[in-house]
Amino acid sequence: MHERADRLAGNIVTVDENLAREFEARLVESSTLAFRVAFSVLRQREDAEDVAQEAFAKAYRSFRQLRDRDRFRAWLVRMTWRMALDRHRANRRRLARDGAEAGLQTRLARESGDVVLENERAEQLWQAIDTLPEKLRLVIVLAGIQGHDIREVATLLDVPDGTVKSRLFLARKQLRERLSWMATE
Amino acid sequence: MDGHRMNGRSERTGPTGVDDAALDREIESLLGAEPSPEFVARVRARVAEGPEPGQWWMSWVLAAGAVAVVIVAVMAWPSREPVSFVREPVQTARVEAVEPVVPPVVAAQTPARSQPSTPGRKSGVVAAATERRIDIDLPEVVIADNEVKTFAALVASLRQSRFDAPVPAAPDAVTRLEIKELPPVEPLEIEPIVKVAALQSEGERP
Numbered sequence: 001m002h003e004r005a006d007r008l009a010g011n012i013v014t015v016d017e018n019l020a021r022e023f024e025a026r027l028v029e030s031s032t033l034a035f036r037v038a039f040s041v042l043r044q045r046e047d048a049e050d051v052a053q054e055a056f057a058k059a060y061r062s063f064r065q066l067r068d069r070d071r072f073r074a075w076l077v078r079m080t081w082r083m084a085l086d087r088h089r090a091n092r093r094r095l096a097r098d099g100a101e102a103g104l105q106t107r108l109a110r111e112s113g114d115v116v117l118e119n120e121r122a123e124q125l126w127q128a129i130d131t132l133p134e135k136l137r138l139v140i141v142l143a144g145i146q147g148h149d150i151r152e153v154a155t156l157l158d159v160p161d162g163t164v165k166s167r168l169f170l171a172r173k174q175l176r177e178r179l180s181w182m183a184t185e
Numbered sequence: 186m187d188g189h190r191m192n193g194r195s196e197r198t199g200p201t202g203v204d205d206a207a208l209d210r211e212i213e214s215l216l217g218a219e220p221s222p223e224f225v226a227r228v229r230a231r232v233a234e235g236p237e238p239g240q241w242w243m244s245w246v247l248a249a250g251a252v253a254v255v256i257v258a259v260m261a262w263p264s265r266e267p268v269s270f271v272r273e274p275v276q277t278a279r280v281e282a283v284e285p286v287v288p289p290v291v292a293a294q295t296p297a298r299s300q301p302s303t304p305g306r307k308s309g310v311v312a313a314a315t316e317r318r319i320d321i322d323l324p325e326v327v328i329a330d331n332e333v334k335t336f337a338a339l340v341a342s343l344r345q346s347r348f349d350a351p352v353p354a355a356p357d358a359v360t361r362l363e364i365k366e367l368p369p370v371e372p373l374e375i376e377p378i379v380k381v382a383a384l385q386s387e388g389e390r391p
Contacts, residue, residue, distance in 0.1 A: 027228060035220040049224050053231050060232045125211055144212035172205050 023063050026072050027056060033073065033145060034080045040141040041084035042091075043126065051087050055080040070155050077156045081138060128178040136171035139164055331355065 034055055038048035059066060059076055066072040129137060142153045143164075154164045335353040342349035 023232070024229075027225060027232075031225050031228065032220060035224065036216050036218065039218050040216055045218065045221070048218075049220055049227070052220070052224070053228050056228045057231050057235050061235060122211075122215055125215060129212070129215075140212060141216065144209060144216045147213070172208060175208060 019063060022067055023060055026069070030073055030076055031056075034076050036145045037077055037080045037141065038084040041081065041088050047087055047091070048084070051084045052080055055083055074156050074158055077142065124179060124182050128175050128182065131178055132171055132174055136167050136174065139167040140171040140175070143168060
C-alpha cells in the first residue's frame with residue numbers, strides 16, 4: 001500500500017517536473033518574442049517587460065493545455081498583444097486624465113531614449129504602423145520580429161498562409177502611402 | 186525560410202523610394218529591442234509566486250460548488266408566501282355538496298353535531314389546502330378517523346357521478362384523538378361608549 005502511494009507520489013512529482021522543464025524551455029525560446037510583441041504596442045521597455053511577464057504567468061497557469069510548442073507560442077502572442085493593447089489604452093487614458101495628452105509623444109521619446117525613437121524617421125514609421133488596422137498591424141509586426149516567415153506568422157495567428165500574404169501586402173501598401181504622405185507634409 | 190518570406194514580398198518601390206525589403210529592414214530594426222538580462226529571471230520569480238499549472242481552477246470549482254449549494258438551499262427552503270384562498274371552479278363545484286368541514290377539535294368533542302353550511306368558506310379552505318402549503322403557526326389539525334373515511338367515500342362517489350351522502354360511522358373508541366389544548370384567550374375589555382352629543386341635545390350635561 002505504502003509502496004504504491006510512494007510510486008504514485010513519485011509519478012506526480014515527475015509529471016510536475018516535466019511540466020516545469022517544458023515551461024522553462026518555452027520561456028527561454030519565447031521570452032524575446034513576447035517582449036517584442038508587447039514593445040511594438042507600448043514602446044516602453046518597462047511596460048513591455050511587465051506585460052510579457054504577466055502573459056507568461058497566465059500561460060503557466062494553463063500550461064497543461066499549452067504544452068505543444070506552436071500552440072504555446074500562438075497563445076502567447078495573442079495574449080501578449082491583447083494585454084499590451086489594454087495597457088496602452090490604460091496609459092493613454094491616464095495621461096489624458098492627467099492633462100498630459102499633448103506631451104505623450106515627447107514623454108514616450110524621453111522614456112525610451114535608448115531606443116530608436118530619437119530618430120525622426122523611426123518615429124514616422126511607428127506612427128504609420130499605429131495607423132494600420134489591428135489585423136494588418138499584427139501581421140507586419142510579427143513578420144518583423146525575429147525574421148518570421150509567412151508560414152511562421154500564419155502558425156502564430158492560426159490563419160492560412162494566403163491570408164498572411166494578403167495582409168502583408170495591404171500593410172506594406174498602406175505603410176508606404178502613409179510614409180509618403182508624411183514626407184510631403 | 187527567407188525564400189518563403191520573399192514570396193510574400195514584392196520588390197515594389199513607393200513614392201518615397203522605399204521598397205518592401207527596405208521597409209521590412211526598417212521595421213525589423215524598430216522591433217529589434219531586447220529585453221533586459223533580468224527579464225527571464227523576473228518571469229521565473231513571478232511564475233513561482235503563482236499557483237501550480239492546472240491547480241488554479243480548483244478554486245473556481247470550489248467557488249462554483251459553494252454557489253450551487255447556496256442556490257439549492259434557497260430553493261429547498263419552505264416558501265413563506267401569504268395564505269391566499271384561491272378558488273378552483275371545478276373543485277368548488279364538487280365540494281359544495283359536501284358536509285361542512287368541521288374543525289377537528291369541535292368534531293372530536295361533539296361528533297354528531299351538525300353545523301350550518303357555509304359554502305364559500307368551505308370551498309376556500311379546501312381549495313387553499315389543495316392549492317399551496319400554508320405555513321402559519323397554527324395548532325396541528327387532527328381529523329377523526331371515521332370522518333376521514335366518510336369524506337373519502339363521498340369524494341369517491343362524486344367522482345363516479347353519484348352522490349351517496351354516507352353517514353359517518355361511530356368514532357372508534359380504541360384510537361383516541363390527541364387534542365392539544367388551545368392557548369388561553371385573554372378577556373377583551375371594552376369601555377362603555379358615552380354618547381355625549383346625544384345627551385347634550387337632550388339638555389343633559391355629562
